[in-house]
Amino acid sequence: xxxxxxxxxxxxxxxxxxxxxxxxxxxxxxxxxxxxxxxxxxxxxxxxxxxxxxxxxxxxxxxxxxxxxxxxxxxxxxxxxxxxxxxxxxxxxxxxxxxxxxxxxxxxxxxxxxxxxxxxxxxxxxxxxxxxxxxxxxxxxxxxxxxxxxxxxxxxxxxxxxxxxxxxxxxxxxxxxxxxxxxxxxxxxxxxxxxxxxxxxxxxxxxxxxxxxxxxxxxxxxxxxxxxxxxxxxxxxxxxxxxxxxxxxxxxxxxxxxxxxxxxxxxxxxxxxxxxxxxxxxxxxxxxxxxxxxxxxxxxxxxxxxxxxxxxxxxxxxxxxxxxxxxxxxxxxxxxxxxxxxxxxxxxxxxxxxxxxxxxxxxxxxxxxxxxxxxxxxxxxxxxxxxxxxxxxxxxxxxxxxxx
Amino acid sequence: xxxxxxxxxxxxxxxxxxxxxxxxxxxxxxxxxxxxxxxxxxxxxxxxxxxxxxxxxxxxxxxxxxxxxxxxxxxxxxxxxxxxxxxxxxxxxxxxxxxxxxxxxxxxxxxxxxxxxxxxxxxxxxxxxxxxxxxxxxxxxxxxxxxxxxxxxxxxxxxxxxxxxxxxxxxxxxxxx
Ligand code: HEM
Ligand SMILES: [Cu+2]
Numbered sequence: 001x002x003x004x005x006x007x008x009x010x011x012x013x014x015x016x017x018x019x020x021x022x023x024x025x026x027x028x029x030x031x032x033x034x035x036x037x038x039x040x041x042x043x044x045x046x047x048x049x050x051x052x053x054x055x056x057x058x059x060x061x062x063x064x065x066x067x068x069x070x071x072x073x074x075x076x077x078x079x080x081x082x083x084x085x086x087x088x089x090x091x092x093x094x095x096x097x098x099x100x101x102x103x104x105x106x107x108x109x110x111x112x113x114x115x116x117x118x119x120x121x122x123x124x125x126x127x128x129x130x131x132x133x134x135x136x137x138x139x140x141x142x143x144x145x146x147x148x149x150x151x152x153x154x155x156x157x158x159x160x161x162x163x164x165x166x167x168x169x170x171x172x173x174x175x176x177x178x179x180x181x182x183x184x185x186x187x188x189x190x191x192x193x194x195x196x197x198x199x200x201x202x203x204x205x206x207x208x209x210x211x212x213x214x215x216x217x218x219x220x221x222x223x224x225x226x227x228x229x230x231x232x233x234x235x236x237x238x239x240x241x242x243x244x245x246x247x248x249x250x251x252x253x254x255x256x257x258x259x260x261x262x263x264x265x266x267x268x269x270x271x272x273x274x275x276x277x278x279x280x281x282x283x284x285x286x287x288x289x290x291x292x293x294x295x296x297x298x299x300x301x302x303x304x305x306x307x308x309x310x311x312x313x314x315x316x317x318x319x320x321x322x323x324x325x326x327x328x329x330x331x332x333x334x335x336x337x338x339x340x341x342x343x344x345x346x347x348x349x350x351x352x353x354x355x356x357x358x359x360x361x362x363x364x365x366x367x368x369x370x371x372x373x374x375x376x377x378x379x380x381x382x383x384x385x386x387x388x389x390x391x392x393x394x395x396x397x398x399x400x401x402x403x404x
Numbered sequence: 405x406x407x408x409x410x411x412x413x414x415x416x417x418x419x420x421x422x423x424x425x426x427x428x429x430x431x432x433x434x435x436x437x438x439x440x441x442x443x444x445x446x447x448x449x450x451x452x453x454x455x456x457x458x459x460x461x462x463x464x465x466x467x468x469x470x471x472x473x474x475x476x477x478x479x480x481x482x483x484x485x486x487x488x489x490x491x492x493x494x495x496x497x498x499x500x501x502x503x504x505x506x507x508x509x510x511x512x513x514x515x516x517x518x519x520x521x522x523x524x525x526x527x528x529x530x531x532x533x534x535x536x537x538x539x540x541x542x543x544x545x546x547x548x549x550x551x552x553x554x555x556x557x558x559x560x561x562x563x564x565x566x567x568x569x570x571x572x573x574x575x576x577x578x579x580x581x
Contacts, residue, residue, distance in 0.1 A: 088529025088557075095556055107442045108459070108560040190445075190528045190559065 047172055047205060048117025054101035057249040058239060058391040059398075061122030061170055062330065062353055063229050066214065069177045070170040070200045070332045072255060072349060073185070074128070074163025074384060075192035083135055087403040089191040090125075093167075094397045096184055097123045106183045119173035120205075121180060124166075125398050126253055126386030131164040140244045140402055141387060144358040145252055148383050151369035160257045160382025163195045172205045198257060198382070200332025200349040213284060213292065217333050217346045218265055218377070220277055221284025224292055225315070227328050237360065238328050238353050240390075246402040249390030254352040254361050257334075257382025262346050265377045276373050278313030286315070312373035318364055327354035327361050347378075357385060435542050436470055436502075437463045438550055443519070444512070445528045445557035456526055457486070458517040458534065458555065459510045464502040470540030470548075471499040472517075477534045481521030488513055499539070512560055530557035 105112035441460035
C-alpha cells in the first residue's frame with residue numbers, strides 16, 4: 001500500500017530512496033503533479049470523517065482540543081414552557097447530537113446534503129441560573145451555582161449576557177458548524193428564542209502542528225498553564241462528582257466575552273507586551289526562561305533587583321494562590337465589526353470550566369479585577385454562566401433527571 | 405443509569421454503524437428494517453381529531469417483494485399508507501411495495517404513513533409508538549409486524565403540503581408564484 005507521502009512525491013521518492021534509475025525533470029514534475037492530485041483526492045474528505053465521541057460520562061466539547069470554529073448560542077425559553085416541554089426539547093437535541101456527531105444528517109434535515117460529515121463536531125448543552133428560577137428547579141442546581149457578580153472592570157452589554165439554555169457547537173469546518181447550528185435552532189423554535197450567538201475561531205486543522213498551544217489575537221501563546229487533558233488533575237478541577245444525578249459528570253462554565261483594544265496594544269513594544277503577561281511572545285516561556293513549559297519563577301530578580309516577572313503581570317496576578325483556585329480555560333478568538341466606531345472589534349470568548357466556579361474561578365477574577373495591567377487593553381463586555389449536564393450513554397436523554 | 409424512555413431514537417442506524425450496538429427497534433426483525441423514522445408534529449397546535457405523516461427509510465432484506473400495508477399506534481385511530489400525486493395526497497391502494505434488497509424513503513411530498521383520527525397531541529419531541537404491518541415471505545409467515553418504539557415528533561418545513569385535513573392541494577405551490 002502506498003503511503004500518502006509516497007503518492008505525494010511520486011517517483012521523486014524513489015530517487016530519494018537511493019534507487020539508481022534516473023528520471024527526467026519533466027517526468028518528475030509530471031509524476032509529482034499526478035501524485036499530488038491523487039493524494040489530494042484521498043485526503044480531501046478526511047476531515048469530514050473525523051469524529052469525536054459524543055457519549056460517555058461527560059459531554060463532548062470540553063476535555064478536547066478547541067476546534068477551529070464555534071458558536072456559543074444562548075436561548076431564552078418561551079413563556080409557559082414547563083419541565084415536561086424541556087424534556088421533549090432534550091429528546092430532539094439528544095437525537096440531533098447522537099446522529100450529527102456520528103456524521104449522519106439530523107432527522108428531517110431539509111438540507112441533508114450540506115451535512116457532509118462531522119468534522120470533529122461537538123455539541124454541549126448547559127443551563128443558566130435564570131432557567132432554574134423560571135422552572136422553580138433551584139433545588140436541583142449544582143452547589144453554589146449562580147450568575148457572576150458584576151466587576152468594576154466590566155462594561156457589560158445585555159445582548160451578550162446570561163441566557164436560559166446554552167448550546168455550544170464546535171467543529172473543524174465552518175460550513176458544517178453553521179449548518180448544525182441552524183438545525184439545532186430549528187428544532188428549538190417551539191421551546192425557546194435565541195438570545196445571543198457568539199461566533200469564535202482558532203487555527204484550522206493542519207495550520208499548526210497538533211498539540212501546539214494556540215495563540216490569541218494579542219499574539220500571545222494562550223492556554224499553557226492549564227490542567228492537562230485526560231489527567232486525574234483535570235477530572236478533579238472540572239468534573240462535578242456529587243450533587244443531583246443530572247450534573248454528576250457535568251461541570252460549570254463561565255463564559256466571558258472580553259474585548260481587546262488592539263489599536264492601543266499594537267502601539268506597545270515587544271518587551272512591554274511581554275511584561276504585561278509575564279511570558280515571552282515567541283516561545284510562550286515565562287520571562288527569564290526558554291521553553292513554554294518551564295516552571296515560572298515568581299521570585300527571580302534581575303541585576304537591578306527588579307522582579308523578572310513584574311508585580312503587575314497577568315500570570316502573577318492570575319496564578320493560583322491555593323490549590324482550590326485552579327480551573328480549565330478553553331478560549332476561542334472573535335473578530336466582528338464595531339459599526340459605531342467604523343473599526344474592527346477583536347477579543348476572546350474566554351471560558352472557565354470548573355466543578356465550583358465560586359471557589360475556583362471567582363477568587364481569581366476578583367484579584368484580576370482589582371489589579372492586572374492587562375485590564376488596560378481588555379474589557380469584559382459579556383458574561384454568562386451555565387451548568388453543563390453530565391454526559392449520556394446511547395439511549396439516555398440529556399438532563400433527563402432534571403426535567404422528569 | 406437507565407433512561408426511563410429506554411430510547412432508541414433515530415440513532416438506530418447511527419449506532420449500528422458507529423458503536424456496533426444492535427438496538428431493540430431493529431433487533432425485532434432482520435427481514436424488514438425501518439430506520440430514520442420520524443413523525444411530523446404541529447408546533448403547538450391541537451392535533452386531536454386531526455392527522456399527520458410518518459416518514460422513514462424502509463429496507464427489504466428478504467428475497468421476495470414485501471408490501472407495507474398499514475399499522476397501529478396508541479396515538480391514532482387509523483393508520484394508512486399514503487402517497488402524494490400532483491400535490492394531492494391520497495391513500496395508496498395496494499400498499500407500498502419494496503423489491504428484494506431495495507429501500508424506499510417515506511418523505512414529505514412523497515410516500516408516507518398517515519396517522520388519522522389522532523387521539524393524543526404529537527408535539528415536537530413527543531415519542532410515539534408505531535407498529536408497521538408488512539406482507540411478503542418471512543420464513544413460513546406471510547406477514548410481519550415491525551415495532552418502532554420511539555418515533556420522534558419533529559417540525560419540518562419540507563414538502564410544503566399540509567397533512568390535515570385531507571385530501572388537499574399543496575399550498576406552497578401557489579404561494580411561490
Ligand atoms: C482577554 C483576556 C485575557 C487574555 C488575553 C489572557 C491571556 C493569558 C495569557 C497569554 C496567559 C499565559 C499563558 C497561559 O498560561 O495560558 C494567561 C494565563 C492565565 N490567565 Fe489569562 N487572559 C485573559 C483573561 C483572563 C481572565 C479573565 C482570567 C481569570 C479570571 C485569566 C486567568 C488566567 C490564568 C489562571 C492563567 C494561568 C496563570 C498561571 O500561570 O498560573 N485570564 N492568560
Ligand atoms: Cu397522507
